[in-house]
Amino acid sequence: MKLLNRKRTKKRSPKVANRLGMLGGGMVLFLVVMAIGAPWFAPYDPTERVGLPFQPPSAAHLLGTNDVGQDLLSELIYGARVSLTVGIVAALVALVLGTSVGVLAGYYPKRLGRFLMQGVDVILILPFLPLLIILAAYLGRSLLNTIVVIGVLIWAGPSRIIRSQVLSLRSREYVLASRTMGAPDRWAIMRHVLPRTALLATGTFVRAVSTAILLEAALSFLGLGDPLQKSWGSILFWAQSRGAFLTPAWKWWVLPPGIMIMVASLGFALVAFAMEERINPRL
């Protein structure tokens, strides 16, 4: 009798997801380093006029200059700060809101849950971009407002995901067990439900960062971002208003910020994808 031994065969999809996740992680890391090290990497102060306006790329200005003679490369590098800050903080706002609503709606599915979920449905149904624009215009142009507006609009999706997880958790026997011990709901939620949703929440958070970065770029491009902050979207706004889209200048004025927005959004999205594959392999 001969016994055969086989190495565990790995499934293919997690492997692909892992690679993509590594790629996304690399992108995110690149951006984070760029944002933190902006004063060192940037050749000039992006708020200073350091050259003639409308210069094409040269040795002194690798990406040329804008309409007031500021260095575009420096603007691009400093822009990572705004994008990442808005992306992460807005996603945090969404995470806190989404998790609170999701956990409450999931743990008390009857009255409170139905009420909260109706609110979520309303937010999901509203035409998204117009609302974003109106809110941003109404509240005024500042970094804080941008963050709040984006955060308040993107929490609804994550809260649904969290709620469905909590719905299944609340009927797990270990949650029931804590109730039979005489523990208050607060205890069950804090000790059993929240820790078990943390992983899922992280995944949805990273995905929200990606969305928030895109939305920030959109708002800034429409001129609704903070006028004092240099972000990729605002570079595009000025490029658009100065007609750079129609001149050869698009190659150094429009394309680079566009690519950066894509890299940032895609990077976080890929990380989120890989995480979700791990967290919920049946997805």
Add this chain to the structure above:
Amino acid sequence: MRFDTPGREIRAVNGIDVNVGAGEVFALVGESGSGKSVSMLSVMGLVPTPPAVVTGSILFDGLELVGLGRSKMNAIRGGEIGMVFQDPMSSLNPVHRIGRQIAEVLHLHQKISRRDAMDQAGELLDKVGIPNAGGRLKDYPHEFSGGMRQRVMIAIALACGPRLLIADEPTTALDVTVQRQIVTLVQQLQADLGMAVIWITHDLGVVAEIADRVAVMYGGRIVETGNAADLYRTATHPYTSGLLHSIPRTDTIRTEWLPEIPGTPVQLVDDLLSCPFHSRCPMGDDSCVASLPTLEASGREGQFSACVHHASILDGGDLWPSLDREVTAAVEHGDELLVSIEGLKVHFPVERGGRARRKAVVLAVDGVDLELRRGRTLGIVGESGCGKSTLGRALVGLVEATDGRVLIKGEPLDTSSGPHRRTVQMIFQDPFSSMNPGMRVGDVVAEPMRVHNIGSADERSERVAKLLGQVGIPAEAATRHPHEFSGGQRQRIAIARALAANPEVIVCDEPVSALDVSVQAQIVNLLHETQLETGVSLIFIAHDLAVVRHISHEVAVMYLGQVVERAPRDDIYETPLHPYTKALLAAVPVPDPSSSIALAPPLEGDLPDPSDPPTGCRFHTRCPVAVIGLCDEIIPELRVVDTDRWVACHLVEASTDQSFLAGEGDIRGDLGLLAEQGG
């Protein structure tokens, strides 16, 4: 047949040899993970290769099945070999009518017209005992009860007149009364059709009733095989004998302690070099470790045992004695009334789908009165759907009572959170899902103390260590996670957790039914020991009448949300009064082939819809002795018929037959007699 199946890194089956003759009923017995199902799935070619590797030879009527081509295998599957799985719910396609599902098998294996196939399907349904077979062909699986679905599965398996039927735990998901029906059906069909049956199960009771020959598997190997009668009378492997001695029974004298097999079942990762059972075996010594024992002739003719000591095993009673345990410091306790349940009702509103959305109310618990005294155990038994679990949950405040009340030490039960909830704690059925997988064992056990703010952190961890020791888990386990423990160990941890807050009552909801049979006795003994040491009262909810008998002082039998009979343990098992109790007891399979006395006819039908219970006595639709005009009109009340005995049946009093009260004669015979009278 012979297979070696190292699946992944686990050696599921390690070289087993089995021969099943035509027309023979062969039972493969083993615990979960023993490889019994995998070996039979490989006969059907249903083991995915890779990752599994099947080597060796499986001969079916001279035809080699290992490595057989897909189309040839398909012809055998369903054609020559039929198979019935454990869960009839998931084995049937919910979106197809069952007539079509039966006809599908016929179409696959025979050239047959649609109409003929349907006719045959109707005949098959009739053959497996489904009433109004022709009319039910157009029904969907959800319109059948669990037992009826299993009949449909059998009909599908038999559709093409197979010569071999493989039944994989076919009755495990069913209630005892329905299990009895299915066992009887398979016996009849086997006799009529002359096919061979391989019956895979962990339940030695069922095996005793149905099998001609038995093979007992442990750790992917067959440790003993032989004729059923011989095996049960003189087991020649310590494992078989241990199983036979450790399972509680309804028909023998109850001993204070169950003999128990120590340890937990093995899962094989490495090559087997020594007897897999040696670490749990009372006879285990160096010679067991030195070599891997092979099957050798032992005991009677046709009996083989894979034990080096098989010659010295004469009577298992010496091997697995029911030891009197030393109970450290039995607690003195009064017998004050701890729990009293008065007219408790728990109703759940449910919405039914369909064209007309109608609202129904499931009467899960419908007017129950019970009492529990300190240091005593109240057993609650009944079929699934009888409301026993809901009753338990109402006691710990998981569900709100609709009506009636529960008094704990004279105080009405308050389901809000707070220190008053410490008194009643609960042990759940599934030790795998009742613990937060992210918490360490120490935190799991300490949770009730933290909830109720008992002691400081140091005192708590001290008490956790003490509690773990008390339930037989090493104290260093506190820093490990629950998934590192086996089912039996986890249930010990669950017991430690239930004890942590010093409760006075513990509700145990099916605490052993998710465990391996060789581990159940350990947990039952532990609960008993705990009770003696702490004076805690237990409410023991289970469907297994034998386990309930072993542990309870008093037993209540529930049917459709109501208690139909309540009596001290010995009374209820020796002289059951209510026809339902009698039927339940008669349906329990006894692990002894020789005790198969003329069996009473199995209880007909299934549990009625609990949202629309029958009028009058709820049992009258299935009762063999129901009197029309009385039982179906007047609701019988639970009333005292003897000291400490309550019965809810008109006929117990109506009958002047003293045997009813005195309870002479065999219960099975009694029921048969009653059936005649009633008919």
